[in-house]
Amino acid sequence: MGRPGYHRFWVSEHHGVPGVAGSAPTVLAAAEGFGAQPAELLGYFTGTRTAHPQVHARPAEGLAVPAFVPATGAGAEVAARVGLALVIGDFRDPAKLLAAVDGYRAAFRPSALWPRPYVVISGTVAVAGSQEAARHLLVPEARALAYARTHGVFPPLRPAADGAAAGDGMSARERGCCEEALRGHVHGTEEQVAAALAELIGASAADEVLVTTSSYDRATLRESFERPARVAGLPRRVTGRGRGRTGAGAGARPSRELTPDGQREPVPGGWAAVREP
Numbered sequence: 001m002g003r004p005g006y007h008r009f010w011v012s013e014h015h016g017v018p019g020v021a022g023s024a025p026t027v028l029a030a031a032e033g034f035g036a037q038p039a040e041l042l043g044y045f046t047g048t049r050t051a052h053p054q055v056h057a058r059p060a061e062g063l064a065v066p067a068f069v070p071a072t073g074a075g076a077e078v079a080a081r082v083g084l085a086l087v088i089g090d091f092r093d094p095a096k097l098l099a100a101v102d103g104y105r106a107a108f109r110p111s112a113l114w115p116r117p118y119v120v121i122s123g124t125v126a127v128a129g130s131q132e133a134a135r136h137l138l139v140p141e142a143r144a145l146a147y148a149r150t151h152g153v154f155p156p157l158r159p160a161a162d163g164a165a166a167g168d169g170m171s172a173r174e175r176g177c178c179e180e181a182l183r184g185h186v187h188g189t190e191e192q193v194a195a196a197l198a199e200l201i202g203a204s205a206a207d208e209v210l211v212t213t214s215s216y217d218r219a220t221l222r223e224s225f226e227r228p229a230r231v232a233g234l235p236r237r238v239t240g241r242g243r244g245r246t247g248a249g250a251g252a253r254p255s256r257e258l259t260p261d262g263q264r265e266p267v268p269g270g271w272a273a274v275r276e277p
Helices: 034-046 075-082 094-107 131-151 163-167 172-182 190-204 218-232
Strands: 068-071 085-089 119-127 186-188 208-212
Touching (some): 068 075, 075 085, 094 119, 131 172, 131 186, 186 190
Parallel strands (some): 068 085
């Protein structure tokens, strides 16, 4: 994913989910009392934690590792209170997303890691030669989500059937869940997606866009990542390494070019970033 020009590589972590290969060595804190956990977690990098003093996060201890708080609502308040960057989703409810972003910026307390608010807006995006083809990319995950909501298990993705066969083997409830799972995502041609993302970025003044795309066919999925990078004018790289399992990213506003340390030069018009679960 480095070749299209994305500079940030996002890794998801899920355990015990048949349809998600995500047992990655990332650390996600999600439990009761979450508001106090970021400081404890970051203490393993700074060496200032008091719990379990015999445990050391080598070789990361002493490094200034950027920290993000993924959120869909209340987590934005935590990110603001502890002075961390915010990753906020999703695109299907722009009003809710923008309200969370406004609240985060208003309540943000500067920290050593982030002296100012930093916003990454996140959502599902599919790009293809036509809007119908882009929607087709979303069907495998939508069907898996529908199965999970009706059977309690998220299965591995399967190829998307066409036409009348699309609903084969699905109950009426599953079909309803599948249609609901398909609604509201940004999808279409390069021009359609560029316009939709430009509107979201303009409204949110986001620093980055995190695009999550999940589908069965690897070739069309890769193309879906390459198309928005091309529209954004991200510099294509000859070689590149990802920093995790699947996904990458680049600055949203207002950059297209990156300096070697990942800081963005102010080049108007850039907007793309990517994550594939």
